[in-house]
Amino acid sequence: MVIMDDPLDFESEDPLLSSPVINQKRKKVIGLDDLLTDYYKEKSKVIERESKRAKAKKNYNSDEDDNGKEALLSRKINECHNQMREMSGEEEISTWGVQVFGNQKPPPPLVFPELGSCSLLQSFMSNKHHTLIELSTENGDNFLEGLLVNGWLSKLVSAHCxxxxLIAKWTFNLMLYSSKEELRTSACDFWWIILSPDNKAEKLPVRIEWFPSYSDFQRALEIYGFLFDFSSHPKLLNMDSSGRGPPNNIRGWIKFTSACCLVRSKQSIFSTSEAEELVKFLICLSLDRQLQGLQVLLNKCMQSAISYFTDEEWSTSCEKIARTLACRIPMDLNCLRSVECISGVGTRSNHLRSAVSYQILLVCFNSEATDEVEILNLLISINVKDKNCDFFKMYIYLVLTENWLLSNPMLEHKPVIYEMWGVYLRNCSCQINGTDLRPYASKVRTKASYLLHGTSKK
Structure with missing residues (x-):
C-alpha cells in the first residue's frame, strides 16, 4: 500500500531535496577560568606589540648608526682623494709662458709732409692715365695711402725699378707702427714684393735708396715694450695677460725680418752678431703665450734667420746663441719650450736644438758638470727611489738630454755616451714604481720607457 505523503524513491536519493539534520547544541556557560584565559591572551598580545615596537626602534637607531658610519667613511674617502689629487696635481708646474712685453712707448710720427714732392708721385701725376685711378690728389699722404692699399704703389715702383x-721710410713706419690694419698689412706686402725673396737674380729687382738697419729693428721692439732681459723682471714671469701685450704690428716685424734674412745673397743687411741677436729674440718671442697664434710665422722666420749665416759662421754662432739663451731662460718648462720652438729637421735646426739643450743642462747642474760624460754621470747617480726625488726636474733633464743626444749626429762616434744614456733610461723606466703618485713620476717613467724602446731597436 502506497502512502501518498511518503517521498518517492528517486527523491530520497537527491541530496538537494534531502534536508540536513539540525543538531541542537547546548549553550556553553562562561566561567571564571575562561575570563582569566582571555585576559592573559590579550595581555600577551600587548606585550608582543610592545616588543615589536622596541625592536623596530632599535633597528631605526641602528640605521642611524650605519648612516653616521657611512658619512664618516665618505669623508675619509674624500680626504684621501683630495690628498691623492694634491700629490699628483701638476697645475702649478705644468704650464709654460713668459710675458716678454712690458709697457709700450709712443710710436714715431707717421706723417711725412715731404711725400708730396717725391719724384714717383710727381711722375705719376704728370701722366695722363692717373685720372683712371679714383683717388683724391689733394693730400699726398692720403693719395699714396690709396695707391699702397690698392697695390698700385708696388706696381709703380717695380715699373721704375x-x-x-721717403717712400721706403714711410712704408716701413706704416708697417711697424700704424694702428690701421689695412695700412700695415699693405705696407708689409709692399716690402715683401720689393724684396722678392723668391727671385733667383743676383741683385734685388729694384734699387732701394734707404734700407732699415738692425738698430731700426731693435728700436721697434723697444717701442713695443719688448724686455730684452726679462730675467731681471721676475714679476713679469707669469701667465697674467691682463697687462698690455704685444701690438698687432709684431706680425709685420716678424714677416719683414724673415724677408730681410732671405735676401742676404742679394744684399747683406745684418752683421753676424746682429743675426745672432735676432735668433735669440725669435726664441724669446716663442715663449710668450700671447703669440701662439703667430707660431707658424715665428717658425718660418726662425728658419730664415738660421739660414742667414754662412757655413763658416754657423758653428761659432750656434754655440754663442745657445750659451746666451741658457743664462736667460727660466729653468722650468720654459726651457723645454725654448728647445721645442726650434722647429725643422734640417742640420742647422738639429744643431741649434742640441746646443741649446746641452747648455741648459750645464746651467741646471750649476757647473757641477763640464762635459758630456759628467752630465750623464750626474743623471745616472740620481736615486729615483728616494722619497725626496724631484721628478719635475727629472722630467726636464730627460727631455733636454733627449734633444741634446738625438739631435747631434756627431755624438754617434762616442758609444760610451749612448751606453750611459741607456743606463739612465733604464733607471727611470724600471726603478720608478707604476703606483708612484708623486708629480711627474709617471711622465718620467713613461717617457723613459718609450725612449728605451726606441733605443733598443737601433
Missing amino acids: HVEK
Whole structure:
C-alpha cells in the first residue's frame, strides 16, 4: 500500500531535496577560568606589540648608526682623494709662458709732409692715365695711402725699378707702427714684393735708396715694450695677460725680418752678431703665450734667420746663441719650450736644438758638470727611489738630454755616451714604481720607457 505523503524513491536519493539534520547544541556557560584565559591572551598580545615596537626602534637607531658610519667613511674617502689629487696635481708646474712685453712707448710720427714732392708721385701725376685711378690728389699722404692699399704703389715702383728714400721710410713706419690694419698689412706686402725673396737674380729687382738697419729693428721692439732681459723682471714671469701685450704690428716685424734674412745673397743687411741677436729674440718671442697664434710665422722666420749665416759662421754662432739663451731662460718648462720652438729637421735646426739643450743642462747642474760624460754621470747617480726625488726636474733633464743626444749626429762616434744614456733610461723606466703618485713620476717613467724602446731597436 502506497502512502501518498511518503517521498518517492528517486527523491530520497537527491541530496538537494534531502534536508540536513539540525543538531541542537547546548549553550556553553562562561566561567571564571575562561575570563582569566582571555585576559592573559590579550595581555600577551600587548606585550608582543610592545616588543615589536622596541625592536623596530632599535633597528631605526641602528640605521642611524650605519648612516653616521657611512658619512664618516665618505669623508675619509674624500680626504684621501683630495690628498691623492694634491700629490699628483701638476697645475702649478705644468704650464709654460713668459710675458716678454712690458709697457709700450709712443710710436714715431707717421706723417711725412715731404711725400708730396717725391719724384714717383710727381711722375705719376704728370701722366695722363692717373685720372683712371679714383683717388683724391689733394693730400699726398692720403693719395699714396690709396695707391699702397690698392697695390698700385708696388706696381709703380717695380715699373721704375726704384724706391725713393721717403717712400721706403714711410712704408716701413706704416708697417711697424700704424694702428690701421689695412695700412700695415699693405705696407708689409709692399716690402715683401720689393724684396722678392723668391727671385733667383743676383741683385734685388729694384734699387732701394734707404734700407732699415738692425738698430731700426731693435728700436721697434723697444717701442713695443719688448724686455730684452726679462730675467731681471721676475714679476713679469707669469701667465697674467691682463697687462698690455704685444701690438698687432709684431706680425709685420716678424714677416719683414724673415724677408730681410732671405735676401742676404742679394744684399747683406745684418752683421753676424746682429743675426745672432735676432735668433735669440725669435726664441724669446716663442715663449710668450700671447703669440701662439703667430707660431707658424715665428717658425718660418726662425728658419730664415738660421739660414742667414754662412757655413763658416754657423758653428761659432750656434754655440754663442745657445750659451746666451741658457743664462736667460727660466729653468722650468720654459726651457723645454725654448728647445721645442726650434722647429725643422734640417742640420742647422738639429744643431741649434742640441746646443741649446746641452747648455741648459750645464746651467741646471750649476757647473757641477763640464762635459758630456759628467752630465750623464750626474743623471745616472740620481736615486729615483728616494722619497725626496724631484721628478719635475727629472722630467726636464730627460727631455733636454733627449734633444741634446738625438739631435747631434756627431755624438754617434762616442758609444760610451749612448751606453750611459741607456743606463739612465733604464733607471727611470724600471726603478720608478707604476703606483708612484708623486708629480711627474709617471711622465718620467713613461717617457723613459718609450725612449728605451726606441733605443733598443737601433
